[in-house]
Amino acid sequence: MEDELIVELYWKRSENAISESRTKYGRYCGAIADNILHSREDTEECLNDTWMRAWEAMPPNRPNRLSVFLGKITRNLAIDRYRKRNAEKRSKGQVDLCLDELAECVGTEETLDDDIALKEALNSFLEQLDQPAKELFMLRYWYMFPIKEAAKRCKLTEGAAKMSLKRTRDRLRLWLEQEELL
Amino acid sequence: MKNNEKLLLTLGETEDKHIPDIPPKKKNNRFLGWSAGIGACAAVAAIATAVALTPKSGMDINLTGDSSINPPESEQHELSEITSSTTTEQAPSDTLTDVHIYPYFSYETKTEDLQVLSPAVSFGATGFEELEFDSENGINNYIDNLNNPWTEDMELSSLPVFKNKVYDGWTSGAGVFICLSEDDMTNMAENTALLLNKEIVSMQTQKDMFISRSETENGYPTQEQFESAEIKVYEISAECDDDTRISVSGDGSIKITFNTPVQLPDEYNFNDTNDSIKSTEHLAEQYSTLLQYDKPDFFLKSGYNCVYDKNSDDVRAILNYNLSLTRFCETDSALTIIYIDNHFCSSEYLGDYPIINYDSAKQLLKEGNYITSAPIEGEISDDMIAAGELVYRSGSGQNEYFMPYYRFYVLVDENNSTSEYNYAALYVPAVSSEYLTDMSVWNGSFN
Numbered sequence: 001m002e003d004e005l006i007v008e009l010y011w012k013r014s015e016n017a018i019s020e021s022r023t024k025y026g027r028y029c030g031a032i033a034d035n036i037l038h039s040r041e042d043t044e045e046c047l048n049d050t051w052m053r054a055w056e057a058m059p060p061n062r063p064n065r066l067s068v069f070l071g072k073i074t075r076n077l078a079i080d081r082y083r084k085r086n087a088e089k090r091s092k093g094q095v096d097l098c099l100d101e102l103a104e105c106v107g108t109e110e111t112l113d114d115d116i117a118l119k120e121a122l123n124s125f126l127e128q129l130d131q132p133a134k135e136l137f138m139l140r141y142w143y144m145f146p147i148k149e150a151a152k153r154c155k156l157t158e159g160a161a162k163m164s165l166k167r168t169r170d171r172l173r174l175w176l177e178q179e180e181l182l
Numbered sequence: 183m184k185n186n187e188k189l190l191l192t193l194g195e196t197e198d199k200h201i202p203d204i205p206p207k208k209k210n211n212r213f214l215g216w217s218a219g220i221g222a223c224a225a226v227a228a229i230a231t232a233v234a235l236t237p238k239s240g241m242d243i244n245l246t247g248d249s250s251i252n253p254p255e256s257e258q259h260e261l262s263e264i265t266s267s268t269t270t271e272q273a274p275s276d277t278l279t280d281v282h283i284y285p286y287f288s289y290e291t292k293t294e295d296l297q298v299l300s301p302a303v304s305f306g307a308t309g310f311e312e313l314e315f316d317s318e319n320g321i322n323n324y325i326d327n328l329n330n331p332w333t334e335d336m337e338l339s340s341l342p343v344f345k346n347k348v349y350d351g352w353t354s355g356a357g358v359f360i361c362l363s364e365d366d367m368t369n370m371a372e373n374t375a376l377l378l379n380k381e382i383v384s385m386q387t388q389k390d391m392f393i394s395r396s397e398t399e400n401g402y403p404t405q406e407q408f409e410s411a412e413i414k415v416y417e418i419s420a421e422c423d424d425d426t427r428i429s430v431s432g433d434g435s436i437k438i439t440f441n442t443p444v445q446l447p448d449e450y451n452f453n454d455t456n457d458s459i460k461s462t463e464h465l466a467e468q469y470s471t472l473l474q475y476d477k478p479d480f481f482l483k484s485g486y487n488c489v490y491d492k493n494s495d496d497v498r499a500i501l502n503y504n505l506s507l508t509r510f511c512e513t514d515s516a517l518t519i520i521y522i523d524n525h526f527c528s529s530e531y532l533g534d535y536p537i538i539n540y541d542s543a544k545q546l547l548k549e550g551n552y553i554t555s556a557p558i559e560g561e562i563s564d565d566m567i568a569a570g571e572l573v574y575r576s577g578s579g580q581n582e583y584f585m586p587y588y589r590f591y592v593l594v595d596e597n598n599s600t601s602e603y604n605y606a607a608l609y610v611p612a613v614s615s616e617y618l619t620d621m622s623v624w625n626g627s628f629n
Contacts, residue, residue, distance in 0.1 A: 012408070015390050031204070040485075041443070041513040068198045075194050099186045106185040118192050126200040135202045141193050142201055153204070182185075 003066040010058035017058075018051040025067055029074040035094055035144040036078040037085075046081055050074045075142070094144045102141065105169040112181060121179045125172055136161055137168045282474065283373050284434065284524050289531035293340065296533045299583060300619040313591065313605045321568045321591055321605055327455060329481035331492055331499040332572040334540045341497065341537050343613065344529035344584040348433045350395045360392060360416050360432035361528045367418040367430040374436060374522075377472040380422040388417040434527035436520075443516035451515045455482060462487040465510045465517060473508055473522075486511065486521075504574035505529075505584060525576060529584055536614040540570060543588035543610040556606030558594050566593045568605055572612060586612035 001020050009017035026047060033046040053073045063069035082095050112118055126134055132154065139150035140161075151161035176182045183191075315321055347361040362370075364387065375382050391411035393403045403411070420428040425441040450461040459480050466478045466489045479492035479499075486509040490502045506526060511519040538546075546552070548562050570590040575581055591605040611618060 014408075015388070028204070039513055040511065041518045063198075065198045065201075067203070068201050071201070072194055076191075079191065079194075095190075098190055102186040102189050103184075106189050108184045108186055110184055112183075112185045112188045115188075115192065118188065119195055122189075122192060123197050123200070126196060134200065138193075138200060138202055139204070141190065142196070143204065 006066060007058060007062055010055065011062070018055060021051055021054060021066075021070060022047070025070050028067055029070050032071050032074045032143055033078040035146075036075070036082050038093055042081060042085070043078075046074060046078050049077050053077065071143075075144075094146060097146075098141055098144055101165065101169065104166075105173045106176065106182060114181065117179070118176075118181060121176055121181055125175045129168065129171075133164055133168050136164055140165055281373050281376055283370050283377065283436065283472075283522070284527050287526035287529070289342075292531070292533035296535055296617060298617055298619050299343065299532075299535075299585065299613065313607075315603045315605075318603055320603060323455075325569045325571070325591075327482040328571065329479065330571045330573070331479070331496070331503050334570075336496055338496065338537060340534040341586045341612065342501065343532045343535045343586075344525075345532055346525070346528065346581055346584055347530055348528045349582045351392055351432075359435075359528075360414050362430075362432050362434060364415040364418070367415065367432065370430045370434070370436065371418050371420040371428050374428050374430070374438065374472070375420060375422055377474075378422075378426070378428075378438070378469075379471075380424060380426055380428075382420045382428075383423050384421045386419045386421075387415045388419070389413050390416050392416075434524050436522040436524075438520040438522070440518055440520075443513065443518045445516045446512075452487065452512055458482055458487055461512070461515075462489055462510060465489075466508075469508075469520070472520075479503075500572065500586075501574070505576060523576070525584060532583070535585070535617055537586060537612040538614055540572075540588060543612065544570065544590070546610050547588075547590050547592075547608060552590070552608040552610050554606055554608045556594065556608070558592065558606050558608070562592055562608070567591070568593055575609070588612055 001024065006017055006020045006024065009020060029047055029050055030043055033043040033050075034040075037043050037046060050070060050073050054070055057069075057073070061069070079095065082093065106112065126138075129137070136150055136154045136156070139145050139153055140147060143150075145153070147161055147165070148158050151158045154161065156164070173182065313321065313324060315324070348359045351360050368385065371385070372382065390413065391408065392414040393407050393411050398404070398407065414432075416432040418430045420430075422428065427437075427439040427441065429437040429439070431437075446461060446464065450457070450464050452458045452461055459482070462480045462482075463478075465487070466473060466475070466480070470478075473489065473491075475489065475491035477492050477494070478489050481488050481490075481503075488507050488509050490507040492499045493502065506524045509521040509523070510517060511521070544567065547567070548564070550562070552562075568591045570588055572586055573589045574584050574586055575589075576584070587609045588611075590608045590610065592608050594604050594606045
């Protein structure tokens with residue numbers, strides 16, 4: 001079913017919106033959740049929460065890209081679930097690895113306090129980034145694919161992907177410094 | 183919040199245009215299941231398939247004579263007659279032999295005056311049917327794990343075909359899988375609880391629009407049909423006293439969710455194929471009162487640990503394997519969900535149809551007479567065909583009929599540099615061609 005029709009079902013308050021979303025984007029959102037949670041059960045629960053959040057969000061929202069709209073919800077829910085689940089234990093999941101890598105970029109201080117400015121800076125940074133580097137960066141830090149998986153999707157070796165990600169992180173740090181956010 | 187955490191979270195809020203689409207194929211070194219074609223493929227080809235039934239003990243199939251699945255006369259009853267004898271007191275297992283979740287499915291064998299099939303199959307919700315392995319032997323291990331009771335040397339001249347009674351209710355945007363009444367679903371939930379030795383504390387119903395596909399144009403309801411659609415119950419959910427939930431859908435499928443996972447003994451795990459089979463055997467034994475399988479057999483498919491009733495009769499075993507099975511889901515060696523599928527309760531027997539043999543199907547495949555959702559082009563040669571099996575495709579909303587196919591696994595993309603082997607699933611109807619009309623040959627394109 002076309003995305004527009006699925007969104008229309010949400011607006012008509014038809015519960016088929018959820019089943020159609022699950023059918024079309026269950027695997028997509030499941031991949032995002034699984035990258036973060038590494039648990040079939042948690043992933044399933046996260047997906048159920050995703051459909052309910054989508055139900056609450058449409059209306060008033062009418063997303064242009066339903067996949068990304070649902071993916072964002074899944075990502076946020078999965079991270080939230082991950083943080084609660086791992087609050088008292090060390091973990092070696094992709095979230096921790098991504099955080100370690102981003103710590104090289106922005107540190108672990110608590111100085112990034114302007115959410116709106118940070119979001120604008122990130123958007124402008126991504127805007128000027130060349131497409132291959134941006135795609136790899138987002139596969140790693142938005143979808144949180146393992147580096148090896150992200151590299152394959154970009155047709156790079158793992159080593160080349162690591163190098164590209166490091167360069168992008170370095171450029172991001174400079175960008176945030178220029179924006180006086182760091 | 184730490185800077186790195188803030189950055190990771192804020193990245194999630196960046197503009198949509200910066201977020202790349204991800205291809206449907208996810209590379210990995212293990213079987214990933216059928217890949218979902220995100221945003222692609224509303225492919226509709228020809229031919230049907232589907233879901234099936236679970237004969238109970240006491241049924242009899244005689245292929246040489248009266249090929250029917252019949253319970254003893256005294257045990258025949260309609261679905262609505264199956265009621266739980268008690269829901270307030272847990273009955274000991276030895277008193278549950280007369281309690282069944284599903285009705286007996288029986289039919290008089292029909293081999294003449296068979297209707298010609300002009301079935302439709304949609305791959306829309308399935309996406310690309312491709313398998314990915316990182317070694318050449320991966321496909322063989324996959325086939326071994328399927329443990330299909332069908333073998334090439336079986337001398338089968340005909341196989342049953344069923345009409346999928348749920349198919350008509352599945353329309354784009356306003357379809358639900360319904361062929362059971364609310365009472366039927368309630369009784370099935372109650373009997374499931376009884377067989378699990380659990381007490382139901384509350385019951386909920388889920389309702390949705392129901393629009394018959396046959397009343398729509400190409401499966402798409404009009405605005406008027408949306409607005410005047412009948413509202414029907416499509417699912418019953420029973421909450422039990424121990425935090426277990428039993429959900430019965432309108433097509434007869436059951437999902438038992440253990441909100442408190444059932445931990446398996448230490449000696450059982452799902453670390454590899456052998457351990458998974460061993461653990462599945464253990465679970466089948468633990469839930470034998472629920473499953474009521476006379477001769478359980480086991481297989482692994484798409485990440486599920488599956489069990490079905492492998493009858494000594496070949497046809498019955500094939501039907502059960504494809505159309506009536508139970509899947510156990512685990513996390514960290516704890517049982518979390520049991521799925522019970524039984525398409526017999528949503529099927530109407532049409533007859534035993536003559537079928538072609540494996541070699542004939544393979545020849546048809548090479549001549550281009552197949553359907554698939556995978557983007558495959560060019561001729562199919564012998565060395566591309568890694569394996570084949572006979573299956574009944576299931577999928578309540580995608581198949582007008584439950585009928586046999588030969589499913590071939592064809593090498594479509596080999597990349598030695600990354601040691602990956604990709605196989606597409608190509609289907610050739612097993613039903614003899616004189617009983618098929620309007621069979622489209624999949625042309626490899628999407629939308």
